[in-house]
Amino acid sequence: MQQRRLASSGRPTGTDGSDFNYRMVVDSRYQKVADGKSRLYALILTQAVFQLIGVLYTFLFTSKGEGPDVIAISSIAIGSISLILGDLGRRRSRVTLLKVYMVASSIGVLLSIACVAKGNVTLEVFQTPTRWETHKFELLEAARTAIGFLVQIVTVSTITSLISNMSPPKRTS
Numbered sequence: 266m267q268q269r270r271l272a273s274s275g276r277p278t279g280t281d282g283s284d285f286n287y288r289m290v291v292d293s294r295y296q297k298v299a300d301g302k303s304r305l306y307a308l309i310l311t312q313a314v315f316q317l318i319g320v321l322y323t324f325l326f327t328s329k330g331e332g333p334d335v336i337a338i339s340s341i342a343i344g345s346i347s348l349i350l351g352d353l354g355r356r357r358s359r360v361t362l363l364k365v366y367m368v369a370s371s372i373g374v375l376l377s378i379a380c381v382a383k384g385n386v387t388l389e390v391f392q393t394p395t396r397w398e399t400h401k402f403e404l405l406e407a408a409r410t411a412i413g414f415l416v417q418i419v420t421v422s423t424i425t426s427l428i429s430n431m432s433p434p435k436r437t438s
Contacts, residue, residue: 294430298358301427305355308420309348312370315413316344319377322409326402336380344373360428367424374410374417381410 323337347369354362384403 294434297430298427301423301430302355302358304423305351305420305427308416308423309351309355311416312344312413312420313348315409315416316341316348318409319344319406319413322402322406326406334380334383336376336383340373340376340380343369343376347373358431360431363424363428367421371417371421374414377410377413381407 319337320341323334323341347366350362350369351366353359354366
């Protein structure tokens, strides 16, 4: 088949323009799926960066005597596995993997919030600003968790939109 190129008149070469009825038009939902996948890729990368920061905080800045927190490690494990599942679901357009990613990453974010809330350091630091210097890493962890929660909200809405656009349209009978 001859490859068509746009001529200077705006019409593909090799045609007189009368075959416009036979040309394929891409449905808008496929374009929405492509846009949603690229947006989800950016969100997964953002979550991966936040996950890496959480790993560094958990293993480097925890107090030496007590060791890493079980809730923090659970959050890291669930978040890491969910990122892998989310990327596989995005690449292969698997609705089931995207749903599992959505639920698992939400659980990971909620566990991260529970870990920060359990510390009580953030509330003490906000009440006495003179302690900001000594507890700056705890404040950074609280900020990471808050921003991660906002990213999770955008991710859930993106996945919901992506899943609805990936599903075939309902036929009215």
